Amino acid sequence: MTSSRLLSAVLALRLAAHGQQLRRIVDELRAANPSEAWNYFAIDLGAGVRDADPVFDLFRLSPAVYAPTNPRQPPSQPWFGVMVDGDPRQLAKMEAAFPAEDIAKRVAWIEPHTVVATLEAAAAPLTDRWRTPDVLKMDIDSFDCAVMRAVLRELAPKVVAMEINVKFPPDVSFALLNNRSADRAPFDSERRRFAYGCSLRFQARRLMPPFGYALAHVDWNNAVYVPAHLLGNALRVQRPRESLLQNWSVEVQDRVGYYDRPARSIKFGFNDKPGLKRWRDPTTDHIAEVVRLVNADRRRAGPCNYCLLSALLGRGDGPLRRYCWDADGAFGECGRHHRSTE
Ligand SMILES: *[C@@H]1O[C@H](CO)[C@@H](O)[C@H](O)[C@H]1NC(C)=O
């Protein structure tokens, strides 16, 4: 099969699949890795009840409705876990949506230096195996990759689901970094504009491999990573047409999971702005276009929303450079056009 025919076939299958992706991925991995200690424990960082959250599909499953997709599996237990969100208004919503006591609900700022303590306080009373959850989800629209790195230093989830900033093309590495000295002027993710979270390439090539994880699936702006040995076992027993797990390049995952999907112009029409299209135009310099648009847009980000923050930015797998915002919101290589201190 030519690669474009393969892509069309996969796209058709992907259109047919809707919802429940995370559950099917966990089921596939569990069937291929039965001797692993699975525990039905999930951690949801950025768990506010706003839109479709892949972990909600798991928390909503009661044992009665959870018919495993693999008939060889034993009937499942209900899922339990921890939900954390930074917005205090979300607490009542989380409690209303998931009243079960073994689903802990917490409101806390999710930052690299506090996240593990927040999780321990919420999760340790529920299980002594909270450091090895079956699923960890991260979607905080801010310093997602910096927080993920802090979490993976202490925890070993079997499946990591993470939001991608899909505005960035697959050849650009980008990650927003937090700054503890910026606590006076905290970053408001509701006013985040274009530079938030991290790009697929940064996640899949920089962040996750040192912890042993491989990119296994992209569904719109969500990526799934699993430990490479668990993925390898699943790829050996899978029937490719029925599987949601793939070992494809960042470029192919981006096209199949996001960019080439026909519904993208409807679901992600807000990414079709001319300035953002230039980030993916094959004839432009993508790094220069990112810097140009972030600067052109700075007044819309609001007063000082990014001031004192920085980001890592780089082409492909080449060197990453630190970019800074100054107090006026101007974005450029740190130390070049910028005062590095106030
Ligand atoms: C995925 O493919 C790459 C080569 O493209 C290979 O090095 C790697 O071992 C594969 N990973 C798994 C889990 O099969």
Ligand SMILES: *[C@@H]1O[C@H](CO)[C@@H](O)[C@H](O)[C@H]1NC(C)=O
């Ligand atoms: C954090 O902000 C301070 C200024 O308050 C600056 O000197 C420092 O370089 C920044 N650190 C990072 C990691 O951006």
